[in-house]
Amino acid sequence: xxxxxxxxxxxxxxxxxxxxxxxxxxxxxxxxxxxxxxxxxxxxxxxxxxxxxxxxxxxxxxxxxxxxxxxxxxxxxxxxxxxxxxxxxxxxxxxxxxxxxxxxxxxxxxxxxxxxxxxxxxxxxxxxxxxxxxxxxxxxxxxxxxxxxxxxxxxxxxxxxxxxxxxxxxxxxxxxxxxxxxxxxxxxxxxxxxxxxxxxxxxxxxxxxxxxxxxxxxxxxxxxxxxxxxxxxxxxxxxxxxxxxxxxxxxxxxxxxxxxxxxxxxxxxxxxxxxxxxxxxxxxxxxxxxxxxxxxxxxxxxxxxxxxxxxxxxxxxxxxxxxxxxxxxxxxxxxxxxxxxxxxxxxxxxxxxxxxxxxxxxxxxxxxxxxxxxxxxxxxxxxxxxxxxxxxxxxxxxxxxxxxxxxxxxxxxxxxxxxxxxxxxxxxxxxxxxxxxxxxxxxxxxxxxxxxxxxxxxxxxxxxxxxxxxxxxxxxxxxxxxxxxxxxxxxxxxxxxxxxxxxxxxxxxxxxxxxxxxxxxxxxxxxxxxxxxxxxxxxxxxxxxxxxxxxxxxxxxxxxxxxxxxxxxxxxxxxxxxxxxxxxxxxxxxxxxxxxxxxxxxxxxxxxxxxxxxx
DNA sequence: AGTTCTTTGGAT
DNA sequence: ATCCAAAGAACT
Numbered sequence: 289x290x291x292x293x294x295x296x297x298x299x300x301x302x303x304x305x306x307x308x309x310x311x312x313x314x315x316x317x318x319x320x321x322x323x324x325x326x327x328x329x330x331x332x333x334x335x336x337x338x339x340x341x342x343x344x345x346x347x348x349x350x351x352x353x354x355x356x357x358x359x360x361x362x363x364x365x366x367x368x369x370x371x372x373x374x375x376x377x378x379x380x381x382x383x384x385x386x387x388x389x390x391x392x393x394x395x396x397x398x399x400x401x402x403x404x405x406x407x408x409x410x411x412x413x414x415x416x417x418x419x420x421x422x423x424x425x426x427x428x429x430x431x432x433x434x435x436x437x438x439x440x441x442x443x444x445x446x447x448x449x450x451x452x453x454x455x456x457x458x459x460x461x462x463x464x465x466x467x468x469x470x471x472x473x474x475x476x477x478x479x480x481x482x483x484x485x486x487x488x489x490x491x492x493x494x495x496x497x498x499x500x501x502x503x504x505x506x507x508x509x510x511x512x513x514x515x516x517x518x519x520x521x522x523x524x525x526x527x528x529x530x531x532x533x534x535x536x537x538x539x540x541x542x543x544x545x546x547x548x549x550x551x552x553x554x555x556x557x558x559x560x561x562x563x564x565x566x567x568x569x570x571x572x573x574x575x576x577x578x579x580x581x582x583x584x585x586x587x588x589x590x591x592x593x594x595x596x597x598x599x600x601x602x603x604x605x606x607x608x609x610x611x612x613x614x615x616x617x618x619x620x621x622x623x624x625x626x627x628x629x630x631x632x633x634x635x636x637x638x639x640x641x642x643x644x645x646x647x648x649x650x651x652x653x654x655x656x657x658x659x660x661x662x663x664x665x666x667x668x669x670x671x672x673x674x675x676x677x678x679x680x681x682x683x684x685x686x687x688x689x690x691x692x693x694x695x696x697x698x699x700x701x702x703x704x705x706x707x708x709x710x711x712x713x714x715x716x717x718x719x720x721x722x723x724x725x726x727x728x729x730x731x732x733x734x735x736x737x738x739x740x741x742x743x744x745x746x747x748x749x750x751x752x753x754x755x756x757x758x759x760x761x762x763x764x765x766x767x768x769x770x771x772x773x774x775x776x777x778x779x780x781x782x783x784x785x786x787x788x789x790x791x792x793x794x795x796x797x798x799x800x801x802x803x804x805x806x807x808x809x810x811x812x813x814x815x816x817x818x819x820x821x822x823x824x825x826x827x828x829x830x831x832x833x834x835x836x837x838x839x840x841x842x843x844x845x846x847x848x849x850x851x852x853x854x855x856x857x858x859x860x861x862x863x864x865x866x867x868x869x870x871x872x873x874x875x876x877x878x879x880x881x882x883x884x885x886x887x888x889x890x891x892x893x894x895x896x897x898x899x900x901x902x903x
Numbered sequence: 904a905g906t907t908c909t910t911t912g913g914a915t
Numbered sequence: 916a917t918c919c920a921a922a923g924a925a926c927t
Contacts, residue, residue: 481909481910481911481912482910482911483911483912492913520911523912529912529913530912530913531911531912532910532911532912533912533913536913537914538913538914538915539914539915577907577908577909578906578907578908590914590915591914594914
């Protein structure tokens with residue numbers, strides 16, 4: 289009987305939908321048409337030869353079965369399936385009668401089949417029958433086509449398989465990157481939270497403004513006042529990376545950006561300064577993603593701690609305001625807007641409106657560009673801190689003791705890094721990142737001491753072991769020639785034409801290729817780091833003798849060398865620079881450094897291998 | 904408009 | 916691997 293001959297493929301979990309067992313690979317047959325796996329033991333007819341196994345077509349694609357489900361079938365669906373099979377098997381019915389019976393079974397999907405239906409039928413007659421919905425036999429209403437080539441009305445199909453999984457990364461086509469989705473997004477289907485390509489080349493833990501150097505797409509950087517449709521688009525330009533969370537940061541490193549989106553009622557926005565509330569304190573377990581009720585105290589941990597670190601260090605924190613912040617007159621009407629960098633001057637805890645403790649942060653705007661809501665010609669000047677009445681009831685008050693990293697430079701009349709920004713702990717965005725994501729595992733596996741050597745002493749531009757190393761004030765290392773080439777043709781004065789707010793001439797800021805530090809002065813008198821050069825030479829000798837000792841040596845020395853602050857400026861992959869000039873062999877004082885040297889050192893071998901991995 | 908549900912990326 | 920997040924889409 290038809291009921292026994294129901295044939296079902298393996299579901300997305302690999303289990304046979306008929307016997308519920310997950311068959312081992314050797315008992316699985318894969319359809320050469322639709323590439324669906326089937327449990328061989330549950331098939332009523334199996335291929336007989338090896339050749340026919342390779343060219344096997346599943347019951348759906350070969351026409352042996354009328355229907356198959358493409359998703360997991362639950363008990364009720366199985367019953368429906370059986371009933372439909374029964375109708376199909378009834379020889380006393382015409383095709384039209386069968387269609388009507390199927391319709392009835394599915395519960396009045398097509399309301400009435402009066403004159404309307406006849407009209408439809410007459411149209412159908414001249415169309416290829418294969419276009420018809422296999423359930424109602426009409427031209428599909430909002431057609432759905434399965435991978436095996438069958439057409440259904442959306443409603444019929446939904447009735448059949450239950451809630452329909454609609455795969456619409458199409459939404460991503462509206463994003464500037466034209467349908468880019470991550471692997472994970474494609475797998476999961478829905479694109480409501482799928483990330484788009486990140487256009488800027490700053491690493492995800494980059495602090496401060498995003499400048500033209502890190503905006504290869506437009507070469508203008510992220511300008512104050514720039515707006516995006518939503519958080520995902522904002523993310524693509526690096527202003528604020530998390531697409532849900534309000535705070536971007538790492539508890540042991542600092543917070544790079546925050547979003548003012550009206551999520552916490554304690555927030556208080558005064559434009560040039562605002563009081564921000566930490567995250568947490570809410571029970572978001574299960575499906576309570578929108579729970580605004582606080583049920584426990586916030587603490588200085590996780591993102592709240594990250595903000596406190598930024599306060600302690602005086603880092604610039606990028607701020608975006610969302611239209612969802614309805615209580616602020618500084619929030620945009622639509623979308624998300626970048627409002628420049630602020631500094632967190634103090635933080636504390638207080639009992640919030642809902643009766644639980646919340647973390648509080650005083651943000652003050654210190655950006656070189658004027659805020660989007662002002663008509664000012666210039667950016668912020670140092671300003672006195674506002675009086676905060678709630679500080680009287682505050683606990684756990686924290687204030688910065690040290691000088692802030694981001695501060696006003698009286699000479700240059702602008703805000704800048706007075707201390708070097710913290711070294712990035714993450715790979716920069718851009719081609720390199722996409723590349724390393726794809727081959728990430730291979731790279732990690734292939735990483736050996738030689739590669740680490742290279743990493744420690746690689747030029748951040750050409751990625752090879754440095755020739756004539758120079759160390760910038762911000763402690764990044766480059767070949768002298770690479771750095772010169774990177775700024776070839778750049779002048780010290782520039783005209784600002786469009787995009788920015790003010791149209792004035794100003795000193796050209798020449799940013800370090802690896803961070804936002806202005807190194808224009810340093811570039812005037814490039815000095816080779818002799819110490820570093822000696823270590824490289826020493827290492828190369830050691831590495832020829834024995835790999836491991838050389839590696840240890842390398843670690844020690846690299847930390848010593850750039851230890852003018854609390855970080856080492858290396859270990860951060862530089863962005864690819866097309867301007868990098870490889871013609872530096874001529875002034876290479878280290879014979880073994882030449883990649884083409886006939887007596888190739890292990891070091892050279894290492895960097896060749898690394899390059900291969902990265903391409 | 905309000906509510907429910909799905910989904911991702913990043914921290915840890 | 917697990918959990919979290921000031922989102923966004925789909926429903927009612």
